[in-house]
Amino acid sequence: MSAGIDLDNVVCDFGSFRAVDHVNVSIQPGEFFSFLGPSGCGKTTILRMISGFIEPTGGVIRIGGKDVRGQRPNQRPTALIFQNLALFPLMPIWENIAFGLEVRGVNKATRRKRAEELLALVDLPGAADKMVSQLSGGQKQRVAIARALAVEPSVMLLDEPLSALDLKLRQHMRAELRAIQKRTGVTFIYITHDQGEALAMSDRVGVMSQGRLQQVSNPRDIYNNPVNGFVASFVGENNVLTGPVAAPTGGFAVMETPHGRFRARIADGVSGQGVKLFVRPEHMRFSDSPTAENSTPVTVTEVAFEGNFISVHAQSDSGMTFLSELRNDGSAPIPAVGTRLHVSFDPAVAAILPDASIARG
Amino acid sequence: MHDMFKRYGTGLTTMILLVTAFWILILLILPNLTMFESSFRPYLPVTEVGGPRDVYSFANYGRILGAHTDLSVLGITFEVPVRVKVFILTIYYSAVVTLITFALAYPLAYYLAKIVSPKSLPTLFLLLFVPLWVSEILRSFAWFIILAFKGPLNVALMSLGIIDSEIRWIAGFSPVIIGLVYTYVLFMLFPLYNSMQSLDSNQIEAAEDLGSPWWRTHWRVILPHAKPGIASGAVMVFMLSAGSLLVPSLLGSTTSGWFTQTIQGVMLEEADWNTGAAFAFLLLIVCTLFVSLMMRVFGVRLSDIAK
Numbered sequence A: 001m002s003a004g005i006d007l008d009n010v011v012c013d014f015g016s017f018r019a020v021d022h023v024n025v026s027i028q029p030g031e032f033f034s035f036l037g038p039s040g041c042g043k044t045t046i047l048r049m050i051s052g053f054i055e056p057t058g059g060v061i062r063i064g065g066k067d068v069r070g071q072r073p074n075q076r077p078t079a080l081i082f083q084n085l086a087l088f089p090l091m092p093i094w095e096n097i098a099f100g101l102e103v104r105g106v107n108k109a110t111r112r113k114r115a116e117e118l119l120a121l122v123d124l125p126g127a128a129d130k131m132v133s134q135l136s137g138g139q140k141q142r143v144a145i146a147r148a149l150a151v152e153p154s155v156m157l158l159d160e161p162l163s164a165l166d167l168k169l170r171q172h173m174r175a176e177l178r179a180i181q182k183r184t185g186v187t188f189i190y191i192t193h194d195q196g197e198a199l200a201m202s203d204r205v206g207v208m209s210q211g212r213l214q215q216v217s218n219p220r221d222i223y224n225n226p227v228n229g230f231v232a233s234f235v236g237e238n239n240v241l242t243g244p245v246a247a248p249t250g251g252f253a254v255m256e257t258p259h260g261r262f263r264a265r266i267a268d269g270v271s272g273q274g275v276k277l278f279v280r281p282e283h284m285r286f287s288d289s290p291t292a293e294n295s296t297p298v299t300v301t302e303v304a305f306e307g308n309f310i311s312v313h314a315q316s317d318s319g320m321t322f323l324s325e326l327r328n329d330g331s332a333p334i335p336a337v338g339t340r341l342h343v344s345f346d347p348a349v350a351a352i353l354p355d356a357s358i359a360r361g
Numbered sequence B: 001m002h003d004m005f006k007r008y009g010t011g012l013t014t015m016i017l018l019v020t021a022f023w024i025l026i027l028l029i030l031p032n033l034t035m036f037e038s039s040f041r042p043y044l045p046v047t048e049v050g051g052p053r054d055v056y057s058f059a060n061y062g063r064i065l066g067a068h069t070d071l072s073v074l075g076i077t078f079e080v081p082v083r084v085k086v087f088i089l090t091i092y093y094s095a096v097v098t099l100i101t102f103a104l105a106y107p108l109a110y111y112l113a114k115i116v117s118p119k120s121l122p123t124l125f126l127l128l129f130v131p132l133w134v135s136e137i138l139r140s141f142a143w144f145i146i147l148a149f150k151g152p153l154n155v156a157l158m159s160l161g162i163i164d165s166e167i168r169w170i171a172g173f174s175p176v177i178i179g180l181v182y183t184y185v186l187f188m189l190f191p192l193y194n195s196m197q198s199l200d201s202n203q204i205e206a207a208e209d210l211g212s213p214w215w216r217t218h219w220r221v222i223l224p225h226a227k228p229g230i231a232s233g234a235v236m237v238f239m240l241s242a243g244s245l246l247v248p249s250l251l252g253s254t255t256s257g258w259f260t261q262t263i264q265g266v267m268l269e270e271a272d273w274n275t276g277a278a279f280a281f282l283l284l285i286v287c288t289l290f291v292s293l294m295m296r297v298f299g300v301r302l303s304d305i306a307k
C-alpha cells in the first residue's frame, strides 16, 4: 500500500529567508525518488514538511491525493528516517522496531513476532534482544528501516541515511535499500547530496539549488541532458567554456571562445549572458591532427591512472586545462606527459546551457 | 592523578591534594566521628566524664522511644512514641515535598530544555535564580506573611470571590510543605533540565512520527532518559527537606513537628549533645536507607546519579 505525493507550489520561509521556493513535483506511488542538492539547499526542509514537522508557508502538499495541511506527524501515513537515525537507546532492538505498533495498541506477543519478521526482512535475525549500542553502524541503519516499516507507511522519507557509513557499507546499503523498496513497494523519498547515490538508486531524481527544484528526471537524463549549468556541474565533472554564442541553427550553436570556436547543442530560447558550454571528460578525444570541428591544440600535462579509467590533463596554448577520461580498455592510446596533441569532442555530446534558475524577486 | 601531576606540576598538585584532604578529614570526617562517638556515651556532668559511669551504650538511641502518643493510619489508631511519630511524619512529608517538586519541575524543565528558543533561555534562568539571591530566612518569612490569616493570599482570594472567609493556612503541615517546595524546587529543576537537555530532540520527533501521542512519548522516551536527573533531584530535595530546620521552625505550627526540631530541642534546650547526636545519626541512617530503597524500587543505580 503506497501513496503518491504532490508538492504544489510549496514554499517555506524561515523569517525573511526562503528555504524552499515554489517547488512543484508529483511523486508516483511506489517510486524511488531522490532529492539531490548541496548542503543547505532545503532538502531536509522539504522532508520535514512532508512528514509534518514544518507547515509550508505556502502551497499544498497532498499524500495519496489528500491535502495533509494541518495534520500532525503522528497522523500522517509517512515514516521518517532521520539523518542520525534517532533510535531509542534505552529500549532493546525489538521494542524499537515495535514502538509504532505499541502506540497502535497491538499486544505484546504480536509485536514481538512482527519485530522478528521485520528483522528477518532487513537481514538482521537474532538481534531482537540486543541494545542499540551493541550494533554497528550498518546494523543500526537496518533497525531504523525496520522501525519505519513496522508502521506500514505509505511513504518512507529518508534523510541522508547512509552519510555516516563508510564507503563499502554505503555501497552495500544502497543495493539493500533499493531491494527493500522493491520488495515492499512503498514510495521512497530519499535525500542526499551524493550524486552517485542518487543516480544509482532512484527511479527519478530532483536536483535542487537554493530552495529551487532545477530539474526532475530519470538519472540518465539528469546526467546526459542537464537543463542548466548548475545541474551539469553538480552532477558529474565537466569541461566548461565561456564566450559569446552565435544564433542557433537546427538545435546547435557556435560559441566563440579564447580557445577556439566550438559547436554544441543548445535548447530553444537559450542565449545571451551566463550561458556556458559543458562537455563531460569522458567525451574528450585526443588525435594527432586537428579534426573537422571542435578541436584545439594541447600539451599533455598530467596523466593519472585511476584503475578503470585514466584521467588526462591537457593544457591548450591559450591556457585552458582540459580534463579527459580515457577508458582503460585499450581502445585509445594513453598519451604521455609532454606530448603535443589535439583535443576534440562531438557537438552532439556537448551542450550550451544557461545558469541555474534562481529565486524570483 | 598522573594527569594532574603533569598538568599542574608536583608542587601545586601536592597543595591541592593536601587542601582537599584537610577539608575532607578535618572538616567533614573528624566532626562526624566525634559526634558518632559521643552519641554512644551518656550525658554526664563534666566531673563525671571519663569516670566509671562513662561507658558506651545504645541508651541515647533508645530515648527516641520516650513518651507515647496516638498515630492514625488509614483509620486505624496506633499508640506510638511521640518522637517516632515526628520521625515518621518528617520522612513522609519530605517524600511528599519531593513528589510535589517533581510534579512542578518536570514540565518546567521540559519547557526550558526542549521548547523555549535558546535566545530567551538566559532571561528565564535569571528569573529562576533571582529568588536564590534572597536568603532562605527572608523567603520563609515572605511565605509566612503571604499565608498569614489576614495576609495577601486570603485577601486576594476573597476579593476574587474564590473563597468566602479567610482560610487558616498556617496550620498543620501545609505551610511547611509550601515553604520546603519553594525553597528546594530548583534542586529538582536543574538536574532534570540537564538530563532532558542531553536528549536528542530527533528521538522525540521520531516517536511522534511513529504515531505516538505526547503522553506516550514522555512515558517511553523522555522520562526514561531523564531518570538519572530525576533520581539525583529527588535525593537532594528529600535529604534537604528532611534535614531542614529553618522552614519548619518559621512556618510550622504546634501540630507540625519536624524531627530536626526535636534534635534541636534535645541539643539546645536540654543541652544533651549526646542524645542529639544519636538522633541526628538515626535521621541520617534512616533517610539513607529510604533513599536506597527508593532507588532499588525505581531501578536507578548510583553511577547514574553521579553522571
Ligand SMILES: Nc1ncnc2c1ncn2[C@@H]1O[C@H](COP(=O)(O)OP(=O)(O)OP(=O)(O)O)[C@@H](O)[C@H]1O
Pocket: A014, A017, A019, A037, A038, A039, A040, A041, A042, A043, A044, A045, A046, A193
Ligand atoms: N528552523 C530553521 N530556522 C531558520 N533557518 C533554517 C531552519 N531550518 C533550516 N534553515 C535554513 O534553511 C536552509 C535549508 O536547510 P535544510 O536543513 O533544509 O538544508 P539541507 O539541504 O537539508 O542541508 P544538509 O545537506 O546540510 O542537511 C539552510 O540555509 C538553513 O540554514
Ligand SMILES: [Mg+2]
Pocket: A043, A044, A045, A083, A159
Ligand atoms: Mg539536511
